[in-house]
Amino acid sequence: MERGRFTAGMEGSFVVFIFGIRVNRLRAVGRWLPVLRALRGVLRELRGHRGRGFFGAETFFYWRGVAVVQYWRSREDLERFARDPEDVHLPAWRQFNREVRKSRVVGVWHEAYAVEDGRYEAVYANMPPFGLARATGRVPAVGGGKGARRRTRGGEEG
Template identity: 45%
Template sequence: MSSRTLPGRTTAAASGDVVVFLIGMRINHFWAVHRWLPVFCAMPMMLRELSRDRSLGLLHHTLLTGSPRTYYVVQYWESKERLLAYAAAPDRRHRPWWGRINRLARKGALHVGIWHETYVVPEGSYEAIYGDMPPVGLGRAYGTAPLRNGVQAQDRLRV
């Protein structure tokens, strides 16, 4: 997908349900590098695997930081079924890493916090508007389309 600025107002070309997965970590004790570094390194490995094989269902992801100790990833998935299948697949990176991370968390209680949230947003319950922007978020995951004149947020959200 291009990162060039698209002139005017556009919207995400998504249809149907949208699956948004947020996952992150918080370094509770910086000095316990041996506890949080493996957790920190696990996500880029999984994202590389998912980026190499688009059939796994990850459409787009964005890495973010909330503070010097909090890191998270916003992911857009093709479906909840693909997300759950990847999480459970024994031949993919997630399942073995999840076991390692759980063991590390038990041994190093309170050194690193981990969390995730999953949202399945039904069609008609999401909206995206971009003005003079390159594709980001839903627009990057699903592509963009021109925003139709005269259509209001209440029309797009079906309120």
């Protein structure tokens, strides 16, 4: 861990994709555990996509579920991964729809946000590389990067 304040070294527009799984019936372990295992396989596959628009991800556990925040270069790169039959995601999604969807044991959700160049806030104080900064590189939060208003408006005041 390095002391100090940092921000993400991201340049250009990007996409934040948040995906989650919610276990609706805790006792039905045999039905939701395969979904979690499939998610682990998708995450493993994503690590190999850094050259195809995927920057990185963070995984979070919450009551009854798991969420993954992913950072992508573009929506097109994200969709290409999601729809490619050669990648692990599409077969896992199809299997989920066949086996689990009808039982309602597990719920899934996702959100996607397109972020324009310079229109994001990222501050990390006394932290190891994390989140967007771990995915794209971190830089000291100095000069124009010190104020939230400047970071999110590309240096504009107001």
